[in-house]
Amino acid sequence: MNRIQQLITANFDRYDGKDIEAYIRLGGFTAIKKAVEQGSDYVIDELKLAGIKGRGGAAYPTWKKWDAGRRRVAEQKFVICNADEGEPGTFKDREILKKDPYKVIEGMMISAYIFGAKKGFVYIREExxxxxxTFKKAIEKANEAGYLGEGILxxxxxxxxxxxxxxxxxVCGEGSSLIExxxxxxxxxxxxSPRIGEKGYLGYPTLVNNVETLAGVTRILEMGASEYAxxxxxxxxxxxVISVSGNVNRPGVYEVPFGVSLREIVYDVxxxxxxxxxxxFLQLGGISGPLVPxxxxxxxxxxxxLDEKGFTVGSGSVVVVDDNNRIIDYLVSVSDFFYHESCGKCTPCREGKRQLTRLLKKFxxxxARLEDVNAIEKVANTMKHASFCGLGQTAPTAILSALKYFMPELWQLVEEGVHENVAEGEWK
Ligand SMILES: Cc1cc2nc3c(=O)[nH]c(=O)nc-3n(C[C@H](O)[C@H](O)[C@H](O)COP(=O)(O)O)c2cc1C
Ligand code: SF4
Known part of the structure; x- marks a missing residue:
């Protein structure tokens, strides 16, 4: 099996992201033409056959979301491309937007056509x-060429x-926060409920999709679902499309077929x-993902x-950590991030993050003492089960993984601390 495949990223470095003519020469806008000619049932069937799931992290089948959405009747509907990508370790959407913006624009056109929306937004953070x-320029060119606007094709x-x-x-990467x-x-x-698919932007049905999902839809229609599958x-x-970073020789964005091993990703890719x-260890699926020993x-x-072992694809990031790093330092940095990003709306996340950060810093x-390990586990599980949104529910994932796989290292820190304090004659 080839470890790298370029389906969604096929156009990378083959055209300047603003050159719409070059995109057309590479086969651009054939997917939307197919969608318009064959109709929405055809598109839904193709997506079902291709088996594509949301690449923003939740992995919900795209065909199901689109099929439910297109049946909703409303005065207005909106489509949004979620390009927030604020998850540390994840940087593949930015690469797609930069190197093949028209593939995302085309994916949005297809989603709007199926969903019945006349207006779309690409949500990109100010940083x-x-x-x-690049994207504004690409939109301008698509308008000039008649691919956006009125009476398309x-x-x-x-x-x-x-x-x-x-x-x-x-938190604004989460669909409803993004709309707020x-x-x-x-x-x-x-x-x-209501979910944003029913009542989203300005109270109207709204379809939010990740950048890679939209680029993937374009590619699937272009090449045919049976070929993609x-x-x-x-x-x-x-x-x-994955982003690999950390202690590797060639960090970067790569496209791999599902089914390669993690070892192949680290060593061959x-x-x-x-x-x-x-x-x-690796951390998969962003900073909110589990650790893989x-x-x-x-x-x-x-x-x-991955699911079988409690791991996840998530946002598609793979952070590689070598044995020169202490688990505690990694956990403190993860925890600091979530402490900073918690929106403060619900108590389990707002207070839980504060307590976890405080407890980890004792190590x-x-x-740190025995009871601190127990306290960490209790707070982490409370956050996981009682937080209001995905941010708080997944913030303690890395910590819970560490308790499973790296307990001896944490114990050692407790023991070293006890010995040091006894030697100094000041038992804390
Ligand atoms: C805290 C949090 C942050 C998120 N950030 C992103 C993001 O940056 N990009 C993204 O596409 N989805 C993100 N999501 C997932 C979105 O809520 C949503 O599931 C996704 O955009 C839907 O598109 P998809 O079906 O194409 O994956 C985030 C979810 C949570 C809970
Ligand atoms: S879990 Fe609660 S506090 Fe944390 S980001 Fe979500 S709503 Fe805000």
Whole structure:
């Protein structure tokens, strides 16, 4: 099996992201033409056959979301491309937006056509101003060429697109918080139901999709679902765009077929570990994902095989950590991130993050005791089960993984701290 496949990323470095003519020469806009000619049932069937699931992290089948959405009758509907990508370790959406913006625009056109929306937004955070610039230019060119605007492709399909500049908060990547922020409110999640598919932006049905999902839809229609489904495994068809970082020789964005092993990703795709150190662990699916110990490197990268072991594809990031790093330092940095990003709306997350950060820092300064390990487990589980949104529910994932796989290392820190304090005659 080839470890790298370029289906979704096929156009990378083959055209300047603003050159619409070059995109057309590479086969651009054939997917939307197919969608318009064959109709929405055809598109839904193709997506079902291709088995594509939401690449924003939740992995919900795209065909199901679109099929339910297109049946909703409303005065207005909106489509949004979620390009917030604030998850540390994840940087593949930015690469797609920069290197093949028209594939995402085309995916939005298809989603709008199926869903029945006339207006779409690409939500890009302000820090990614250079990508906003590229994307605005691409939209301008698509307008000039008649691919956006009124009567697209000689039909009655009207669709306009604009960039919305997000202020840059991790929680605003969550669909309902994203919409709250677009409406000018504080970026905090809404209660469900109603779901945003029923009542989203300005109270109208809204379809939110990830950048890679939209680019993937375009590619699937372009090449045909049965061809796309030849890649990957039975239950995880096709490919995944991943961002690999940490202690590897060749960090970067790669597209791999589902079914490669984690070992192949680290050694063959990303060039192996720096200075040939052993892998201590990986963190998969962003900072909210689980830790995978080095002993599990032969696990196949596919939804079903990762799920079986409690791991996840999530946002598609793979952070590689070698044995020069202490688990506690890694956990403190994860915890600091969530402490900073918690929106404060619900108590388990707001207070839980504060307590977890405080407790973890005791392991660093040598004052942690047995009861602190128990307290960490209790707080982490409370957050996981009682937090209002996905941020708080997944914030303790890395900590819970560490308790499972790296307990001896944490115990050692407790013991060293006790000895040090006894030697100094000041028992804390
Ligand atoms: C805290 C949090 C942050 C998220 N950030 C992102 C993000 O940056 N990009 C994204 O596409 N989805 C993000 N999601 C998932 C979205 O809520 C949503 O599931 C996704 O955009 C739907 O698109 P998809 O079906 O194409 O994956 C986030 C979810 C949570 C809970
Ligand atoms: S879980 Fe955290 S981010 Fe989500 S609503 Fe509660 S405080 Fe806000």
């Amino acid at each position: 990614y101003w250079d990508i906003q610039k 000689g039909t009655d399909f009207d669709f306009t697109l604009e960039v919305f500049s997000g202020a840059g908060a991790y 922020s677009m409406e000018g409110h504080a970026g905090r999640p809404r209660i469900k 030849r890649y990957g495994t039975e239950k995880s068809k096709g490919t995944k 990303a060039g192996g570990v720096e200075n040939d150190r052993p892998v201590k 080095g002993s599990a490197l032969d696990t196949k990268y596919a939804y079903e095989t 660093v300064d040598g004052t």
